[in-house]
Amino acid sequence: MTLGLALAINAAAPAQTAPVSIDPVVDRGATGDRLSDAFDALEAAGFTGVVGLSHEGETVFLRGAGEADPQTGRRYGPDTQVDTGSITKSFTGMLAAQLISDGTLSADLRLADVFDDVPSDKADITLHQMLTHAAGFPGAVGDDLADEDFDTFLANAFAAPLQFEPGTGYHYSNVGFSLAAAIMEHATGQSYEALLRDRLARVGIHNTGYQTAFDHERSVHLDDGRDVADTSWGGHPPNWNLIGNGGLVSTAPDMLAWRQAWSAGELISPQARDLGQTPFQDEGGGASHYGYGLVVEDDPALGRIYWHNGGNPHFNAHWRELADHGLILFVGTDQRRLNADRVVDVLTAAWFGQPYEVTAAPTASDAPIELPDTxxxxxxxxxxxxxxxxxxxxxxxxxxxxxxxxxxxxxxxxxxxxxxxxxxxxxxxxxxxxxxxxxxxxxxxxxxxxxxxxxxxxxxxxxxxxxxxxxxxx
CATH class of the missing domain: 3.10.450.50 (Nuclear Transport Factor 2; Chain: A,)
Known part of the structure; x- marks a missing residue:
C-alpha cells in the first residue's frame, strides 16, 4: 500500500523491486554520465531539491536543482539545509543503539523505570518496543507546531489509548521515539540535541541538528519566505511532538558522511551498529522489517537495503544504503510530485543502468473535463x-x-x-x-x-x- 509521502500519513513506501540481473558498478565514468542524464531529466520535469550519492565512502554525485529560496533566488546546493522529517528517527535509533551497547541503557528499560505515575497499560513498555514501533502508541498525540512543553507531551502520551498490547504488533509512531529521546536525556544528563551533535562532531559533521545547527540563510524557504523553523517547528524551538522523531535539519554532504561513518562502525561501535540494524520488527507481510530507527529489506536483486524517509506537507527526504553495493543515496526536496522516494528510485535505476521513467508535470487546461458515468x-x-x-x-x-x-x-x-x-x-x-x-x-x-x-x-x-x-x- 502506497500513500503520498508528504501527507499526514508518514508510512514509508517500500523500496522498488528491481530486475534480477543487477551487476556491481565498475565504471564510475559511465555511471556518472547516467546519473547526470537522470538528474537533468528530473530537473527538466520540475524537480527542486538536492541529491547526493556516495560509493564505497567517496562522494560521486552531488547536485541541486531549483530555488531553495524563491524570494532571493538562492539555489539548492551542498550547503542548503533541508528538513529531514522522520529520518530523525534514524539518528535517534543510532544513539540508542550506542547507549544500549555500552551499558548506559538497557533495551528492556521500562517507562515505569524512568517516569513517575505511568498508567498501568503503559508501565511495562520497553525502550526496545518504542524503538521498533511495537509499543502500541498512536502515530501522534499533539501538533508539531504547538508551543507546548514536555509535561504536556508526556501527559498526552500517557493518556492516549494504545493500538494493541505492547509487544504484540507494529504501528508506526512518533510518540515512542520522542519518549526514547527523553529517556536518553534522563540517562545522560544531556539534551537530545547536544547528545546528537557531540556524537556527530566526532566525525566532522556540524550542520545537522535543531536550533543550534539551524541557519536561516542556508535553510530551504517556501515561496512566502517561511523557512524550516517557521514551517516545520512553528516559529519556535521544536516541541516534544517532534524531538527525537522528526524535524532535524541537515545538508546532503552531512547526510552522506553520517551514514557512511555509521555504516563503517566509526560513528558508533560496530556492535552498536549491528544491534541497531537488526531486522527486529516485521512491518507487515514480511517484505520489510524495522530495526532501531531504520527499515531493513532484503531485495532479491539488490541485496541488503537500509533506509528511511520522512516528510510533512512542505518538505520530504529519503536516505538509502544498498549495503552489498557500497552505495548511499540522499534526497531532500520541497515538493510532492517528484518526491524524495521517487527520485531515489530514479537515481538507483540510473546507477545500475536500468530503465526509469520521469514524467513531466501535467499542464493546466482552461477546460475541465466531464467525468464519465462509470x-x-x-x-x-x-x-x-x-x-x-x-x-x-x-x-x-x-x-x-x-x-x-x-x-x-x-x-x-x-x-x-x-x-x-x-x-x-x-x-x-x-x-x-x-x-x-x-x-x-x-x-x-x-x-x-x-x-x-x-x-x-x-x-x-x-x-x-x-x-x-x-x-x-x-
Missing amino acids: PAGQLVADFMAALSGDAAAHQAFIEARFTADMIAFAEMDRHLAMFAQLAADFGGQPVLGFEAGEQHVRFTVLAPSMGEAVAIQFDTTGSETRRIAGLQIG
Whole structure:
C-alpha cells in the first residue's frame, strides 16, 4: 500500500523491486554520465531539491536543482539545509543503539523505570518496543507546531489509548521515539540535541541538528519566505511532538558522511551498529522489517537495503544504503510530485543502468473535463465532492470508499489529517484529465498551492463499486 509521502500519513513506501540481473558498478565514468542524464531529466520535469550519492565512502554525485529560496533566488546546493522529517528517527535509533551497547541503557528499560505515575497499560513498555514501533502508541498525540512543553507531551502520551498490547504488533509512531529521546536525556544528563551533535562532531559533521545547527540563510524557504523553523517547528524551538522523531535539519554532504561513518562502525561501535540494524520488527507481510530507527529489506536483486524517509506537507527526504553495493543515496526536496522516494528510485535505476521513467508535470487546461458515468468516474466525483466538504464528509468518504486494509493502515485521525491536506491542495479545483484501468484510476487536478496540475492515482478494488486500496500523488 502506497500513500503520498508528504501527507499526514508518514508510512514509508517500500523500496522498488528491481530486475534480477543487477551487476556491481565498475565504471564510475559511465555511471556518472547516467546519473547526470537522470538528474537533468528530473530537473527538466520540475524537480527542486538536492541529491547526493556516495560509493564505497567517496562522494560521486552531488547536485541541486531549483530555488531553495524563491524570494532571493538562492539555489539548492551542498550547503542548503533541508528538513529531514522522520529520518530523525534514524539518528535517534543510532544513539540508542550506542547507549544500549555500552551499558548506559538497557533495551528492556521500562517507562515505569524512568517516569513517575505511568498508567498501568503503559508501565511495562520497553525502550526496545518504542524503538521498533511495537509499543502500541498512536502515530501522534499533539501538533508539531504547538508551543507546548514536555509535561504536556508526556501527559498526552500517557493518556492516549494504545493500538494493541505492547509487544504484540507494529504501528508506526512518533510518540515512542520522542519518549526514547527523553529517556536518553534522563540517562545522560544531556539534551537530545547536544547528545546528537557531540556524537556527530566526532566525525566532522556540524550542520545537522535543531536550533543550534539551524541557519536561516542556508535553510530551504517556501515561496512566502517561511523557512524550516517557521514551517516545520512553528516559529519556535521544536516541541516534544517532534524531538527525537522528526524535524532535524541537515545538508546532503552531512547526510552522506553520517551514514557512511555509521555504516563503517566509526560513528558508533560496530556492535552498536549491528544491534541497531537488526531486522527486529516485521512491518507487515514480511517484505520489510524495522530495526532501531531504520527499515531493513532484503531485495532479491539488490541485496541488503537500509533506509528511511520522512516528510510533512512542505518538505520530504529519503536516505538509502544498498549495503552489498557500497552505495548511499540522499534526497531532500520541497515538493510532492517528484518526491524524495521517487527520485531515489530514479537515481538507483540510473546507477545500475536500468530503465526509469520521469514524467513531466501535467499542464493546466482552461477546460475541465466531464467525468464519465462509470464506477471509476463516480469514485473520482465522490472524492472531489468530499474534498469540498468538512471533516465529517471526509470521514464518510473514507469509511465508504477505502478498503478495510486501507482504513486499518492508520488510525482515523491520521487519515483525516491526510484528507485535510488534500482538501487544502485540491478542494474545489477542476479535474483536467482522467484515465482508468481495471485496478487503478488516474486523474489530474489543478493545485494552486503547488502552482501546477498534479496527477493523483488510486489503486482500486471492485467493479460495480470501486474502493481505494492505495493513493499516490504525482
